[in-house]
Structures are given as structure tokens and as C-alpha cells.
Amino acid sequence: MNAPTIMDVEARELRAGQPHILAVDDDPAMSKLITDYLAENEVRVTTVLDGRSMTEVLGREAVDLILLDLRLRSEDGMDLMRELRAASMIPVIILTGRRDEADRIMGLEFGADDYVTKPFNPRELLARVRTVLRRRHVEVRQGRPQGVRAYRFDGWELNLDTRRLVAPDGRLVPLARTEFHLFVALLGAPQRALSRDQLLDLSRLHNDDVFNRSVDVQILRIRRKIEPDTAVPRYIQTKRGVGYVFSVPVEVVYSM
DSSP: OOOOOHHHHHHHHHHHTOOEEEEEOOOHHHHHHHHHHHHHTTOEEEEESSHHHHHHHHHHSOOSEEEEESOOSSSOHHHHHHHHHHHOOOOEEEEEETTOHHHHHHHHHTTOSEEEEESOOHHHHHHHHHHHHHHHHHHHHHOSSTTEEEEEETTEEEETTTTEEEOTTSOEEOOOHHHHHHHHHHHTSTTOOEEHHHHHHHHTOTTTTOOTTHHHHHHHHHHHHHOSOTTSOSSEEEETTTEEEEOSOOEEEEOO
16 A cells, blocks of 8 residues: 555545635636635635625635635725735635736735745645645644733734734734734743844744744834834834844733
8 A cells, every 4th residue: 555645644634624715716717626626635615706705705604714816807806915914814825827926925915825826736726725724723723822812012902812913093904924923922022132043933933934034024024014113113123133122011911
């Protein structure tokens, strides 16, 4: 008997709790391809044509991952991506054309977890879906810092249950997954200088395509979202030769 492949093992793991994928794509042929292939591999798929239908499905069913075409005919897929990240942390894989590099970059900036370019091999799509779901499963299992429900500072609140960052004026500020984990690491050690390696360790991102120097990029993105002046940051300050420090006091809100 042949030894099971990695794909076989992953299929058995997913079969135990069949994931539900929501595909937002108005191309009937593409929707059928996605549905048929993923269904053959123990993945349940619901397909919709637009954002309104997407919202309806999300309101009545549990969804594990969203496949979002950025080139919908009736509306802007990028607007839907922004709305998704403002409302939830459901993993999103965006679908783009081969030449739509700007869309891919912007989609990732808005918090997409991965992308697949059309036309694609269904096997590649399945592999990417499984990778994102497996990564999400690890995140949920690791959870948040023990007993902590939220961090508050200077009128801001980062809720670790919902993964929502709320500004002092009540605005929801979307955070990409890597931004969220790095921010939690900073808020968990306020007024303490942390090196890039320490931030990677504390945020559990060492094995997740986030490398030492790319921490700088993630920090810059967080600053753009919370700092009144990124040129003279008040909250996340650089400690030359060391790393970064969250420089204001942080209130910890514990779970009941």
C-alpha cells in the first residue's frame, strides 16, 4: 500500500469538520469549477454573485473562508474587501487576473490572506484554501494572551475576541492578520523596548512568511492607522539599535 501523501492527510483532517467556503464570483463557469472541485475534496461551497448576497449568507451561516473575485461586473470587489475587514476577520483569498498586480497588492494591503490568479489550476486553489484554513486553525487554537479580552490606550480599544480596533471617535479601523498579531505583542509589553526577533516570537509569526526586516513594514502600516503624525510617532516609537516600544500606558481588560 502506498504511503499517504500530505494532501491525503490534510483531506482527512478537513473531512472531520468539513469547512464552508463562500465564493463571491459572477462568472458561472468559474463558480462551477470552484464548487465541483472543492466539493470533490470534502469542502462545502456556497456561491453568490454580489455583495448583497454575500452579506445575506454571512448573516445566516457560519463561513470559514471567503473566495472573493475583485473584478465583479456589478460592483467593486475592492470595496467588498474593505467592508469584510471592517466587519470580521474571516479569512479571504482574492481572485484576480494575471495582469492585475495592483489589485493583488491593494487586496493584500486591505487584509486579504492570500490570492490566486485566473486562470488557475483547481489543485493550486485547494492547496491555498487548505493552507489558509490550517493557519487560521492554529491561530484560533493559540488564542489570545491568557485571560485578556481587550487592550485600551488613549481612547483606543483593541478587542481580542472580535479582533476589532476601535478609534476614540468610534471608527472601526481594519487590521490585517499580521498587523493584529504584532499589535497584540506591542500592547502586551507597553513601555518596554522589543527587538524585531522578540516581536516575531511574541506574535508567533516566525514561521508565517514574516521575516525580521518585514516587521518594519508591518509597524509602518500600524502607525498609519493610529498615529496622528507618522513622522513623529507618539505610540509606537523606534529605539535605535534595539527595535520598537509602545510608549504610552495600556489598560488590560480581562475576561469575566
